[in-house]
Amino acid sequence: MAKIKIINVVAGIIINQEGEILTTKRKPNRVWGNYWEFPGGKIKRGETAKAALTRELDEELGIKTKIGPLVMSPINYDYSYGQVKLQFYYVKMLSADIKLTAASQFKWLVPAELVEFDWPPANQPLIEYLVNHSLPLKNF
Ligand SMILES: Nc1nc2c([nH]c(=O)n2[C@H]2C[C@H](O)[C@@H](COP(=O)(O)OP(=O)(O)OP(=O)(O)O)O2)c(=O)[nH]1
Ligand SMILES: [Mg+2]
Structure with a gap:
């Protein structure tokens, strides 16, 4: 039996003062090209999430x-x-300017708007969670 490849991924739910979440669009030539995602990527061996x-x-x-x-x-x-094993952390930005290197676009969205975009199927439970829970704007 072929061994299943496990891909450990971590991504950020980056929130701003207005209660919006940063979302990025994957470049067309990548897996899940043109789908929206939360920025992040693969965890390297020996690295914490x-x-x-x-x-x-x-x-x-x-x-x-x-x-x-x-x-x-x-x-x-x-x-x-x-x-894929996906872990998501809430994140705040400590610096202001965004310089995209991996994505083709970004948007700041309030949670209710997340359902209007195309996400890789693994993200479905996360999108539901974010739509139904308030963001921890003051707690960290
Ligand atoms: N970053 C991110 N990846 C996601 C999300 N949802 C989802 O299914 N994935 C999947 C797509 C990919 O199979 C994997 C992340 O891979 P990636 O190609 O972005 O990884 P990376 O940033 O390390 O990029 P690379 O160095 O391999 O080019 O996780 C998401 O919301 N954010
Ligand atoms: Mg990535």
């Missing part, structure tokens, strides 16, 4: 960040190329 997220947000957006609590329990989802 929070360190990986800090690194990815610096690489993909050129921002300094404060990583807060986990949003919900990890999501496991089988794609054709492997099983």
